Amino acid sequence: MNDLSKKLLEIAHEILGRWVELEQDKQEVPEWDSFAHLMLINRVEEEFGIAIPIEDTANIRKLSDFLQYISK
Amino acid sequence: MNIAILSNVNVTHVINEIKKIQEFDVYTPNGYGIWLEEIINPFSELYNFEPEVVFFLLDGSELFERLGFEHALERLEIIVNKAKVNKNIHFFIPEIDVWDKRIIPNDELSQGRIFEEAWNKKVYDSVSLLSNIHVIKLKSIVEYIGRKDFYSDKLWYLGGIKFSNLAVKYIIDEIKILVKAYKKERKKVLIIDLDNTLWGGVVGEVGVSGIELSDFKEGRRFKDFQNRIKEMKETGVILAIASKNNENDVKEVFENHKDMVLEWDDIVSKKINWENKVVNIKQIAEELNLGIDSFVFIDDSPMERELVKENLPCEVPDFPTDTSQLNNFAIEIYRKYFYTLRITEEDKKKTQMYLAESKREELKKSVKNIDEFLESLEMKMKIWKAKPEDVSRIAELTQKTNQFNLTTIRLTEAEVLERMEDENYDVYLASVEDKFGDYGKVLLAFVKKNQKEKTAEIENILMSCRVFGRNLELQFLEYIQERLEKEGIEKIYGKYIPTAKNKPAEDFYERMGYRLIDSKDGIKTYEQDIQNRTVIRSYARLEYEN
Numbered sequence: 001m002n003d004l005s006k007k008l009l010e011i012a013h014e015i016l017g018r019w020v021e022l023e024q025d026k027q028e029v030p031e032w033d034s035f036a037h038l039m040l041i042n043r044v045e046e047e048f049g050i051a052i053p054i055e056d057t058a059n060i061r062k063l064s065d066f067l068q069y070i071s072k
Numbered sequence: 073m074n075i076a077i078l079s080n081v082n083v084t085h086v087i088n089e090i091k092k093i094q095e096f097d098v099y100t101p102n103g104y105g106i107w108l109e110e111i112i113n114p115f116s117e118l119y120n121f122e123p124e125v126v127f128f129l130l131d132g133s134e135l136f137e138r139l140g141f142e143h144a145l146e147r148l149e150i151i152v153n154k155a156k157v158n159k160n161i162h163f164f165i166p167e168i169d170v171w172d173k174r175i176i177p178n179d180e181l182s183q184g185r186i187f188e189e190a191w192n193k194k195v196y197d198s199v200s201l202l203s204n205i206h207v208i209k210l211k212s213i214v215e216y217i218g219r220k221d222f223y224s225d226k227l228w229y230l231g232g233i234k235f236s237n238l239a240v241k242y243i244i245d246e247i248k249i250l251v252k253a254y255k256k257e258r259k260k261v262l263i264i265d266l267d268n269t270l271w272g273g274v275v276g277e278v279g280v281s282g283i284e285l286s287d288f289k290e291g292r293r294f295k296d297f298q299n300r301i302k303e304m305k306e307t308g309v310i311l312a313i314a315s316k317n318n319e320n321d322v323k324e325v326f327e328n329h330k331d332m333v334l335e336w337d338d339i340v341s342k343k344i345n346w347e348n349k350v351v352n353i354k355q356i357a358e359e360l361n362l363g364i365d366s367f368v369f370i371d372d373s374p375m376e377r378e379l380v381k382e383n384l385p386c387e388v389p390d391f392p393t394d395t396s397q398l399n400n401f402a403i404e405i406y407r408k409y410f411y412t413l414r415i416t417e418e419d420k421k422k423t424q425m426y427l428a429e430s431k432r433e434e435l436k437k438s439v440k441n442i443d444e445f446l447e448s449l450e451m452k453m454k455i456w457k458a459k460p461e462d463v464s465r466i467a468e469l470t471q472k473t474n475q476f477n478l479t480t481i482r483l484t485e486a487e488v489l490e491r492m493e494d495e496n497y498d499v500y501l502a503s504v505e506d507k508f509g510d511y512g513k514v515l516l517a518f519v520k521k522n523q524k525e526k527t528a529e530i531e532n533i534l535m536s537c538r539v540f541g542r543n544l545e546l547q548f549l550e551y552i553q554e555r556l557e558k559e560g561i562e563k564i565y566g567k568y569i570p571t572a573k574n575k576p577a578e579d580f581y582e583r584m585g586y587r588l589i590d591s592k593d594g595i596k597t598y599e600q601d602i603q604n605r606t607v608i609r610s611y612a613r614l615e616y617e618n
Contacts, residue, residue, distance in 0.1 A: 035084055038231045042224055046238055054226055 004048075004070055008063050011047060015039045022064045044070070075251070076100065076123035078107035080138075081131045082232040089244050096251075099123060104232070108147060111154050125162045125254060127208055127247060131234045132168030136187045148191060152198045155205050162204045162254060167192050169214040171223065206413050208250060213242045249411050259387065259409040260362055262304060263353060265371040266315040266322060266344075269391070270298060270334065275321045285331045293398045298333035300402030305338055308419025309410050310360065310426055312341040314352045314369070319344040340426040349376055350383045359433075360426060368409045418512070425538075428509030446542060449506040451612035453515075453544060455551050458499040462513065463488050466501065469516050469534060474573040476535040476545065478566070478580060481518075496521050497531075498555075502548050504539055504612065514539050515548045521561065528556050530566040533580075540576065543611055549584055550608040551616070557602045564602060570594040584608070 005022055013019050016031040026032040032040075041057055044050070048070045052060075060066065076099040077087060087100050099121040101110050107128075110118040118126070128151065135144045148165070155163045168191055172184020188211075198205050214222045217238060227233035235243065252258075267274045271294045272284025284291045285298075305311050311334070315322065322344050326336045341359050343352035349371075357364045367386035371377050374391075381388040387409060392401045412419070432449070439445045458466060463485050470483040483491075491497040502515035514536040521528045530552075535545050556564065566581045582588075585606025586598035 035231065038227055038233065039085060039237065042227055042237050045224075045226075046221075046236065052226075054229060057226070057230065 004067065005063075007047065008044070008066055008070075011043050012040060012063055015043060020063065023062055025062055027061075073097065073125075073251070074099065074121060074123045076118055076121060076126045077129060078110060078118070078126060079104050079129040079131070080107055080134055081129075081228075081234045083129050083235065085233065085237065085240050086129060086235070086243055089240060090247065093244075093248070108150065111151060119158075123161055125164060125251065127164045127250075128166055129208070129210070129235075129243065130166050130168060132166075132170040132188060132191070132210075133172070133184070134234065135168065135191075136170050136172070136184055141183065141187050141190075144187065145190060145194065148194055148198075152194075152202070152205065155198070155202050159204055162206060164206045164208040164250060165195050165198070167195055167207050167209045167211040169211045169219070169222075171219055203414075206250070206254070208246060210243070213239065213246060217242060249407055250413070253411045253413045256412075258412060259309075259368050260366040261310045261312055261356070261360065261368070262301065262405070262410070263312045263314050263356065263367055263369045263386075264301065265373070265376070266313060266317055266325075268372040269370060270294060270301075271325070271329075272395075275325055276318060280321075280324050280329055283325065283329070285329060287331060291331065293395055295331055295333060297398040297402050300399060300406070302333050302338065304402070304406055304410055305334075305423060306420070307410065307412050307415050308422045310362075310422060311339045312343070312356050312360075313339050314343045314349045314356070314371075316346055316349075317344050337427060338423060340423055340430070349380055353380065353384055353386065359430060368405065370405070421510070421512075424509055425511075431508045432506075442541075446611040449508075449542070449611070451504060451506045451542065451544070452615065453502050453504050453547060453612040454615040454617060455500060455502040455515075455548065456617040458488075458492055458501045460489075460492070462501055463492070465513050466499065466516060469513070469536065470532075473534045473536060474571070475537050475576045476540065476580075477532070477571075477574050478530070478534065478577050479532040479569045480571050480574060481532050491518060496523075498552075500548070500552055502544075504542075504544060511536070511538050515544060517548065517552055519552060519556070521556070521559070523560070526560055526562040528561045528564050530564065533566075534577075543609065545580065546584060546608045547610045547612055547614065550605075550610075551614060553600075553602060553605060562602055564600045566598045566600070568596045568598075 009019065009022065015036055016029065018031060020029050020032070026037065041052055041060070044066050045052060050069050052069050073095055074097050075090070077083065077090065078101070082104050087098060090096055090098050099118065101107065101117060110116045135147070139147065151163060151165060155161070168188060170184040170188040172182040174182070176182060192211065195207055199207060222236060222239040223234055224236040227236065264270060272291065273282060275283050285294045286292060287295065301311065323336070326332055326334070341356045343356060345352070353364065353367065353369065357367070365385040369377070369380050369386050369388050370391065372391045377388050377391070380386065389405060389408070392398060435448065436445050439448060466488045467483055467485045470481065470488070488499070492499050498519040498521065500517040500519065501513055503513045504511040504515070517533040518531040519528050520531050533545070533549060553564065566586055568578060568581065570578065581598040584600070586600045588596055589599050590597040
């Protein structure tokens with residue numbers, strides 16, 4: 001696993017209070033509610049110095065979905 | 073500790089973080105639209121929760137845009153009025169930031185800026201009126217990290233959340249620091265090294281003119297550092313030096329270097345020698361009669377820091393490896409260890425008081441006996457019946473005095489006022505000074521009279537430990553007895569109620585020649601015939617003021 005993915009998992013753990021898989025759908029994670037979703041997006045933006053368009057926020061369903069913005 | 077958070081925007085993320093802090097029980101209303109109702113309604117969940125402190129995390133832009141200039145300022149007025157009637161709750165009101173994004177011509181002043189200034193001025197005005205209003209400097213955080221990082225447009229449009237996660241981190245730190253300052257958990261003494269700490273270079277090697285300390289360029293970093301330390305001293309921090317040096321070299325720097333900010337007399341205790349610093353710090357503790365756990369030690373040498381850290385319970389922060397950061401380092405030290413909401417009269421005089429005390433100690437060593445010592449102090453005691461402006465000091469004395477406190481009756485300001493207004497009560501206060509300095513108001517007595525029976529009861533008499541061992545308590549009560557005699561009182565009653573700490577007061581009435589008439593569960597009751605009272609030896613010159 002690369003450093004980016006590791007960092008993502010750590011951020012998710014911090015916000016959700018549990019570990020999730022990169023490919024796990026947020027539907028399967030009760031802690032991943034709409035508020036946690038916002039926190040996750042903001043933290044990823046801050047951590048990697050990127051901006052995720054507001055239009056895309058609803059399409060992010062699993063941690064790996066963040067990778068396309070980070071590795072750009 | 074009960075803490076409440078009120079906001080006009082969604083601050084769920086702040087709340088989640090605060091809840092992780094063990095010592096806090098946190099209350100916040102459901103929904104962020106109702107912060108004002110919670111304040112206005114005396115039966116609200118907020119008051120029901122009985123918070124000790126309330127933080128208002130108000131977003132300035134939202135206040136201004138939603139309510140407009142006048143209405144937003146009215147909200148502030150409401151908070152201040154509620155603070156007036158809820159004296160036991162401390163309100164932390166924000167110094168706000170208003171990011172006015174409206175499009176206006178270049179040369180026009182933005183309304184948001186005007187509002188921001190009006191609000192912030194009002195906040196500080198109210199602070200000076202009420203002792204339970206304080207400031208949470210949200211604006212300072214915004215200035216430090218920048219608006220672009222403090223706010224998140226995305227969180228705002230998606231979730232009604234204004235502050236970014238980064239902002240939350242800073243806000244939480246600020247709240248922690250403010251609560252610590254509110255609880256007065258600050259350290260007392262800052263011990264500093266000299267070479268490469270207060271100035272650059274080793275004075276023993278390069279001489280006074282060779283050290284780095286100036287108004288400009290490299291030497292300025294040390295001058296800035298000294299300025300910050302001097303400012304800390306002004307807030308009541310006691311300064312001490314622990315340095316391996318020749319005292320003469322150091323004195324020369326203090327006296328002759330034109331860019332020295334700190335003065336010789338700003339430093340209460342100076343250990344300038346070649347002794348181990350652990351030994352020196354222990355001696356400082358002994359001289360000042362303060363615990364080493366209230367000390368903070370600053371030294372550029374990692375070896376010295378390690379030695380002190382390993383052997384003593386004092387705080388030893390890392391020294392910056394990049395000395396361009398010295399100025400910020402000092403600010404960090406202040407925030408972490410010495411932060412204070414307000415300074416008291418006592419804070420302002422602290423260095424003076426400790427300097428005077430060390431001169432007294434010197435005198436004590438040079439005289440033959442305690443009598444000679446007390447005579448040579450040239451003490452003056454001024455006694456008067458308490459006036460309204462004395463109320464806060466009187467309440468403080470009843471709250472803080474543990475040792476010489478005969479009955480340990482703790483009083484609020486309101487209860488003090490009650491006694492002052494009651495014609496059956498006399499409240500006497502005394503201030504003391506000697507040739508070395510002023511002790512301030514240090515003796516206090518509550519006397520309850522019964523004119524019909526011609527008796528009086530000393531409800532309590534207490535004395536600050538600053539003036540222990542000077543016989544002043546005897547002279548103080550003797551003066552009160554004289555007054556009572558003139559008023560026709562014939563008998564005086566006194567009581568001693570033991571606590572874990574007030575042993576030093578136990579034999580007070582016996583020393584005054586009172587007769588023990590009852591003793592139950594350690595509580596002793598005494599009486600005195602005012603005509604046949606014991607002669608008291610006086611060391612202080614008395615001044616009466618009616």
